[in-house]
Amino acid sequence: MQIPFDNRYVALGEDFFARSTPTPVRKPGLIRFNDALAGELGMATDHDSASAADIFSGNTLPEGAEPLAMVYAGHQFGHFNPQLGDGRAILLGEISGADGARYDIHLKGSGPTRYSRTGDGRSALGPVLREYLVSEAMQQLNVPTTRALAAVTTGEAVVRERLLPGGVITRVASSFIRVGSFQYFAARGDYAAVKQLADYVIEKSYPPLADNEKPYAGLLEAVVQRQAALIAQWMQLGFIHGVMNTDNMSIAGETIDYGPCAFMDAYQHDQVFSSIDHHGRYAYNQQPSIGLWNLSRLAETLLPLLDENPQAAVQVAHEVLEPYAGRYESHWLAGMREKCGLTACSHDMDGDDKNLIEDLLNVMADNRADFTLTFYFLSHLSGQPSEQDDDLRDLFDDSAQIDAWLEQWRRRLGLEVQGDAARQAAMQSVNPVYIPRNHQVEAAIRAAEDEGDFSVFHELHAVLQKPFVRQTGKDRYMLAPEPEEVVEYTFCGT
Numbered sequence: 001m002q003i004p005f006d007n008r009y010v011a012l013g014e015d016f017f018a019r020s021t022p023t024p025v026r027k028p029g030l031i032r033f034n035d036a037l038a039g040e041l042g043m044a045t046d047h048d049s050a051s052a053a054d055i056f057s058g059n060t061l062p063e064g065a066e067p068l069a070m071v072y073a074g075h076q077f078g079h080f081n082p083q084l085g086d087g088r089a090i091l092l093g094e095i096s097g098a099d100g101a102r103y104d105i106h107l108k109g110s111g112p113t114r115y116s117r118t119g120d121g122r123s124a125l126g127p128v129l130r131e132y133l134v135s136e137a138m139q140q141l142n143v144p145t146t147r148a149l150a151a152v153t154t155g156e157a158v159v160r161e162r163l164l165p166g167g168v169i170t171r172v173a174s175s176f177i178r179v180g181s182f183q184y185f186a187a188r189g190d191y192a193a194v195k196q197l198a199d200y201v202i203e204k205s206y207p208p209l210a211d212n213e214k215p216y217a218g219l220l221e222a223v224v225q226r227q228a229a230l231i232a233q234w235m236q237l238g239f240i241h242g243v244m245n246t247d248n249m250s251i252a253g254e255t256i257d258y259g260p261c262a263f264m265d266a267y268q269h270d271q272v273f274s275s276i277d278h279h280g281r282y283a284y285n286q287q288p289s290i291g292l293w294n295l296s297r298l299a300e301t302l303l304p305l306l307d308e309n310p311q312a313a314v315q316v317a318h319e320v321l322e323p324y325a326g327r328y329e330s331h332w333l334a335g336m337r338e339k340c341g342l343t344a345c346s347h348d349m350d351g352d353d354k355n356l357i358e359d360l361l362n363v364m365a366d367n368r369a370d371f372t373l374t375f376y377f378l379s380h381l382s383g384q385p386s387e388q389d390d391d392l393r394d395l396f397d398d399s400a401q402i403d404a405w406l407e408q409w410r411r412r413l414g415l416e417v418q419g420d421a422a423r424q425a426a427m428q429s430v431n432p433v434y435i436p437r438n439h440q441v442e443a444a445i446r447a448a449e450d451e452g453d454f455s456v457f458h459e460l461h462a463v464l465q466k467p468f469v470r471q472t473g474k475d476r477y478m479l480a481p482e483p484e485e486v487v488e489y490t491f492c493g494t
Helices: 035-040 049-057 125-140 179-187 191-205 207-211 215-237 284-306 310-321 324-340 347-367 371-378 389-393 399-413 420-428 438-451 455-464
Strands: 017-019 029-033 068-070 074-076 079-081 089-096 102-108 147-159 163-173
Touching (some): 029 049, 049 147, 049 163, 074 179, 125 438, 191 207, 207 215, 215 310, 215 324, 324 347, 324 371, 324 420, 347 371, 389 399
Antiparallel strands (some): 017 068, 029 147, 068 089, 074 079, 089 102, 147 163
């Protein structure tokens, strides 16, 4: 398999990484290869499954690869760890895609590195399947994300709470540099390295900033903008990242590190799924504020680059960070208006529309209505009450509450100029019918881990590739879980 590597991170020097070779596995087997993504990357896709399994398990290094483990630090649940790094991941190298942009190719679960901290550097099969399913679903939901290029079995067991089959996932991102990457060097007072890293990020991820009079303030502002937009999209889909540590926050504004992540079924403002988030730091409704907290940590690392005068540097950082809340709310409100079919709007209507949307969320929370189905069924309703209202009403224990809200919503629709058909089509283009529901992902994992059956994984993956289109015979994938199917907790997988 030919991979056109174009490695530049390695040129930063060995202060930024530890050279690491994947540890071979006993019997690699290809679960899935993402031919479409490979084509986008300019990779040849005429491969056989055995050679692909060898490459994407780490058993064979493709020509041009320069494998390394990236070093970084990070705040984990608010506590700073000065050295983390890729403990079970290896950057094979960078590639120039067919679109001219550069991407990183990353093995996860490929064995120990210098930064494994006594861990085995491996991944169980379950987290590999979860990340493949959820990251590729996010791509189809139009959310910036790392991608899944390949998933393989290793033919070996890993030790967690019990013995589990092992796997390796190959991830692709526009960058795997994190807020924690900057924190690592700033914590050591190595601002020459901070500048070197910032220059690399600008050159790779934000090239227009290269000619900016103040490129580092521009970098901070660009990251703020991308994160505000990204987290707004998470909120609009009921997605909970689960572990928003600074080492899990991409400098490129992509969703990264799908560990204990989950999509909500029954709506709850402060929903938590992560088994390690005992105090709800990364709950659904905390994600916007945690985004700002993480961005503030990034700003701290860049202060010496923002201005030679420390007080002036702080002022620059403050001026860049201060608009975050407004930008986030603007993105959130715009997206939620689209979900509710409210296109005829002006600044004077912001408060009224926000109240209308928040009223719906409160009614959903009171009734524990399904997040995805509420908006999906809403997108099929006309401007006048009809029998179709019953599909939505059935999600609510107290139908009087949703009836009262629908009356307000329809009154607001009276300001719209487009007809029902156009509005419904627009709403259905942003309100998915299928998401990677926790119980369905768990079913795919159980079939694979317990029975060696990957058919459940493949069928779920296929459905998730067309999330906005109701597919014949696939209604079970749109349904909320039965009480016995509810997944209470999701796990990191380390």
